[in-house]
Amino acid sequence: MTPLLQITNLRASIDDREILKGIDLTVNPGEVHAIMGPNGSGKSTLASVLAGREDYTVTGGSVLFQGKELLELSPEERSREGLFLAFQYPVEIPGVSTANFVKTAVNEVRKHRGEEPLEPAAFLALMRERMALVEMDPSFLQRSLNEGFSGGEKKRNEIFQMAMLDPVVAVLDETDSGLDIDALRIVASGVNALRRPNNATVVITHYQRLLDHIVPDFVHVLWNGRIVRSGDKSLALELEQRGYDWLKQEASVEA
């Protein structure tokens, strides 16, 4: 079985400062991985590097996406191949309706797959169906993308887009930040509804509470640019109780 995502000794820096110092991670079909860690450990950097943000320079290692070298692809190609990033801070695009934006995105992906653009009526029906997954009102379709949306609405819009693009691997970057408990539940149930045996989810989070709703198969702790500990979901609970300091100390001793 080919892993969906195979990260080997990935190193990346920004402004000559190394943030990722050799990440190894294998994600197989059907799996949910949680990446946890204290602030500044490199969690969001990992998400950005996977998605291809140019602020970061990859200085070593490789990332195979369904067996194909991801790092050689442009950000849009990565997306079209099936990598989705739910942003921690989704941008607002004034004057571009959510419907128009999502339609443009979906049709780019369809074009990449050699498929015809969807008929407008079928498209609208699909959008309404997928919006229901995250309990979004269809009136959002006509509003400018994320403009004037609350924090929770923006995050639900991210998961709605994920549902529309139907990615192979979805990376959720701190999707729980700024969410109240109801929004958290809605977002999580949307993500769970999209789980299938042939896709995978990487959940980046600071807190354990999201993992009550999106139950991970594996939990990894990122600290100082490395994965210092991996385990099952019980690791997340342990972190909740003990914090990160004990891991930092262990890691320092090992280093």
Place this chain on the structure above:
Amino acid sequence: MDQQTVLDEVVSSEYKYGFTSNIEQELLPKGLNHDVIRFISAKKNEPEWMLEWRLKAYEQWLTMKEPTWPNVDYPPVDFQDIIYWAAPKKKPELNSLDEVDPEILATFEKLGIPLEEQKVLAGVAVDVVLDSVSVKTTFQEKLAELGIIFCPISEALETHPELVRKYIGTVVPTNDNFYSALNSAVFSDGSFVYIPKGVRCPIELSTYFRINARNTGQFERTLIIADEGSYVSYLEGCTAPQRDENQLHAAVVELIAHDRAEIKYSTVQNWFPGDKDGKGGIYNFVTKRGICAGVDSKISWTQVETGSAITWKYPSVILKGDNSIGEFYSVAVTNNKQQADTGTKMIHIGRNTRSRIVSKGISAGVSQNSYRGLVKVLPVAQGARNFSQCDSLLIGDACGAHTFPYLEVANSSAIVEHEATTSKIGEDMLFYCNQRGIDTEAAVALIVNGYAREVLNQLPMEFAVEAQKLLAISLEGSVG
């Protein structure tokens, strides 16, 4: 592809409509004098008063100086190095498109605006001005049934001279400015529209202009009169072939709206902007002005300006009638070395007059984009209101955006609001689009069209689609 690469491509994108039609033409030698004006007037079988009017304008022009206040920079124009008359040698009398010179049809094919399709699909009557002589007028008969006159102004001078004489020069006097004087002296052709009392023009009236003769200045003259209680929507769109020499375009458009009449005037302007080094390109020095002469009348200007090397253009409204409304919606794109100084004037005279200005400037490359607008409220204009919104969008960091708003308010009951923003297309926005599978080029088009939405929404549907494509083409290496 990083942002710089895309920007470089954007900056190096060449004008896509650069080609020259090979139609036989009749040219006058370069230069301007009394005889040239007499020649033009005679060619068009004009009445004597028209010739006198032209000659008077010429005398005025001789005493005037080119304006130097716009925020643009270009080498001096040699007005004696311009050909003031060019017409296709054969002036065909046509009843159907089949009779149109195949070269002309091919030209429109290249422009992507096949006449036949336009007519059938869009229900648009097209009065095509190819260089200086109108070649084709359609839907005349249907419009005539309603009493609507829509024809070349040269034809109107023959068939309805009293109407032309009554209105021409009443909104833009011959000596209004240097270029209006020049236009008045040498105008070649243009459109004339008259909508009778109470008639709502059932179709969008449209003219496609096209500069087609080497070294030929284009001096269009358009006059639109909406009589009491009537309505008309007029569309003007233009593209021009690639050239090495600069070409002067000095049009005058006058609109007159009587009591309760409404005129909607939409422009998509895509004259050749010059190459990426700023060579060639059209000088677009245009005077457009409307008067809301009657009570409860309305004039609305919408423009999408993407072309021309230099743009100098301020479609304005004189709000004379009580309760009249003036609107100006503008998207002006400058790329490479283009320079635009454009905006509007809203002159409030009547009571309870209202005006609205929405200007969206988009600058890329090393271009300079200026908004210049005047809101003037006269002492008698009790209860006048104005709202102005002037936004600038910058693409890259080598271009310039400037705003010159002028307010002259002489009535204390007036309410005048002005909002302005300047923004850049941020890397965050582009990366977000990229992450959704949208490449940077398409993302810029999407963002720019979103930014210009409020203005594009003012355009008739088929024109809006064209304008969206044009924005994309103007800013990118390719469409979609």
